[in-house]
Amino acid sequence: MSPSKIRWQDNPMILIVEDNRVNQLLMMKIFEKKGFNSVMVAKNGHEALEMALKNNPDLILMDIQLPDMNGNEVIQSLRNKKFAGSIVAVSADALKEDMDRSFAAGANGYISKPINFATFFSQISKFIKVKNDQKNPSQTDLHSDRIDPSLSAAAKNVFIIDAQEKLQILAEALEHAEDENQMGKIKAIAHEYKGNAGYFGLKELESIARELDLGFSNDQPGENLTKLTRQLVAAIISIVDKTS
Numbered sequence: 001m002s003p004s005k006i007r008w009q010d011n012p013m014i015l016i017v018e019d020n021r022v023n024q025l026l027m028m029k030i031f032e033k034k035g036f037n038s039v040m041v042a043k044n045g046h047e048a049l050e051m052a053l054k055n056n057p058d059l060i061l062m063d064i065q066l067p068d069m070n071g072n073e074v075i076q077s078l079r080n081k082k083f084a085g086s087i088v089a090v091s092a093d094a095l096k097e098d099m100d101r102s103f104a105a106g107a108n109g110y111i112s113k114p115i116n117f118a119t120f121f122s123q124i125s126k127f128i129k130v131k132n133d134q135k136n137p138s139q140t141d142l143h144s145d146r147i148d149p150s151l152s153a154a155a156k157n158v159f160i161i162d163a164q165e166k167l168q169i170l171a172e173a174l175e176h177a178e179d180e181n182q183m184g185k186i187k188a189i190a191h192e193y194k195g196n197a198g199y200f201g202l203k204e205l206e207s208i209a210r211e212l213d214l215g216f217s218n219d220q221p222g223e224n225l226t227k228l229t230r231q232l233v234a235a236i237i238s239i240v241d242k243t244s
């Protein structure tokens with residue numbers, strides 16, 4: 001058995017290639033929570049190439065929109081250099097031709113953004129072999145330490161999964177704050193949290209969401225709205241942190 005085969009069985013090495021910091025954080029947390037302790041992050045295509053060829057990870061999660069290269073180019077380049085590990089493309093573009101481009105470049109799988117963290121491990125499980133004494137990754141397993149017999153705990157779980165998706169939408173929207181369509185997404189999220197965060201006992205989130213929702217209604221300057229959006233993101237991250 002080769003050394004890489006042993007490592008694969010015991011503790012798969014994961015390389016997350018992602019330029020968005022919120023997405024990096026969420027993905028790292030989700031792997032850590034599952035007990036993976038060999039997780040690396042590359043924030044652009046060049047870092048990804050260097051880290052992948054040096055460390056030979058078992059699985060690479062490859063964002064397609066990277067600041068310096070297209071993720072498909074990185075995949076192609078890795079395959080040209082005989083990288084043999086699994087590569088799952090992660091992209092907001094989920095049209096069939098987008099997927100085909102990634103598969104043609106050498107990806108083994110494709111996940112669309114925003115990532116649904118409830119099904120994430122079942123989507124990637126076929127690309128990482130787990131130890132025999134581990135349960136099969138599944139939706140229940142992912143949040144097993146959070147599931148509570150009471151209904152409110154179940155509702156909280158749903159809330160957290162939804163919050164992780166919203167964080168990704170907010171992060172993308174903040175990157176393109178000049179785009180009205182993106183600002184509309186922020187407005188919709190602020191409005192939703194204004195309506196339901198209090199129900200979950202999340203007073204700070206509720207108050208920031210109310211202020212942001214009001215800001216949109218009053219046509220406040222863009223810089224006010226992005227500042228409040230950043231506060232909203234920080235409040236959501238803190239809630240996700242406390243629950244994981």
Ligand code: MN
Nearest residue numbers: 019063065066
């Ligand atoms: Mn990206």
